[in-house]
Amino acid sequence: MSVMRRPYFPPGMPLPAITDDTRPFWDACRRGELVIQRCTGCHTFRHLPAPVCWQCRSFAHEWIRVSGRGTIFTHATVHRAFLPELAAHVPYTVVVVALDDAPGVRLVSNLVDGEPAIGLPVEVVFEEVSPEVTVPRFRVRIP
């Protein structure tokens, strides 16, 4: 498990709503694990978490621990402090990461180091942002 030593954002960033559908994802992050929902019936991975499989309509699902490795699918560099708390913390980088071992699944996150580029290999790192919430971010991976 990789844990970030320095926070990526200053205090005051929005925290996620944790619902019955999303709780296993966020609980796993607190353990330093990245898990993705998979349909028990047809084995299709899905994200966002949902009660039902979009492929086969089965409500049965399991949570699969994935390696946290992936590549940058797209990225954007945010220069404008859309929240006052971010005034001294721009620019920051939003990335969409395609996960290596969960076909079709992408996560919205941040790149904590390096220059973002589409196709760049990355790996997950975890940051505790509150006593209840740990979020997955990504860093450059040397393949």
Add this chain to the structure above:
Amino acid sequence: MKDTAAIVGIAESEYTKWGKLARCTEYQLALETILRAVDDAGLTIDDVDGFASFSNDRNEFCFVATDLGVPVVRYAGMTWVVGGGGACAAIGDAAMAIATGTARCVVVYRSIAMGQFRRFGRALAGDVVGVRPQDAALGFALPFGLFNATVGMALLVRRHMYRYGTTTEQLGHVAVTFRRHANRNSAAVMHDRPMTLADHAAAPRIVEPFGLLDCCLETDGACALVLVSPERARDLRHRPVYVAAAAQGTGPRYGCGAWAMHYMPEEDYTGGNTQTLAKSLYQTAGVEPRDLDCAQLYDHYTGMVLLQLEDFGICPRGESGPFAAAGELAWPDGALPTNTAGGSLSEAYIHGLNHAVEAVKQLRGVAVSQVPDAELALVASGSGIPTSALLLRR
């Protein structure tokens, strides 16, 4: 269905920068604009029996109808198509209500004074609370600084740039072209503010690949349109503009759109979520992209205009950047004059309803930058989200 209804009345309030509408409330602006659209049609408020809007318009029909003394309301529609994707859907739904006989005269309206409520360019801030599907979705966006449409659409456009070699200078051509149109339109917020490609390149970065001049305005203003049956339209004041085709919807796994969700299939990622709408529109109306005389495309961001041009078959996939750079969107000489009043980038951000008003003006033959003898116009609402579009004809 083809030619289900006709647009017979239009009105726009004054357009101002956000916060500059000081003389009245957003709600009063809605009421005034509705009355002026009804008057433009040559009808009275007693003729109106339906209302439609979008994006959870705060100015609810029940108060509007009560305060204007509308005798009977037979149709009230608020589309579920997301946000600014809903402008054309509201018009399409009004046309359906008329075609089915549910109502006889429907007013579509949107009043949006950002200065009195929320600036759209600001973050959707605060912790995400609640257990709706949307709350769960935002929990995977806001904590990572994906705060608003600017970030979301930048992610889509970046992928288009990667895949097709689209450049920021090509984005600049979209901004500059629409600004030139606005410079001719005295109602446009940016009427007296010329823009060059150098201005575009030098503007502060907001969310790369977007700079300030790639992003739409934040304004105060209102629009309204009045629809009746094609039969009724014949005897009214203006030449009718027919709803030749209306389409709404979304592609697979698009969720609430790229302002929060990025989980759609890869092949849909470099489009604007408007490919299927385009097919349906052209089929219904029995026309092709080359039959269009003008287009009014939702321009929340320059790059999203490019994605729509490809979705609607106005240029081949991947070639929208060079198409815009060649001046093909410009009035009067481009292949398809687009956003001829300036659009959301340079006229006003009325959530895309001003685009429909401009299309009606073009088809009446009274636009400021008039396309000679315009017969067929494409209007498209917010791309990158569940959305809607119209073909209008005279």
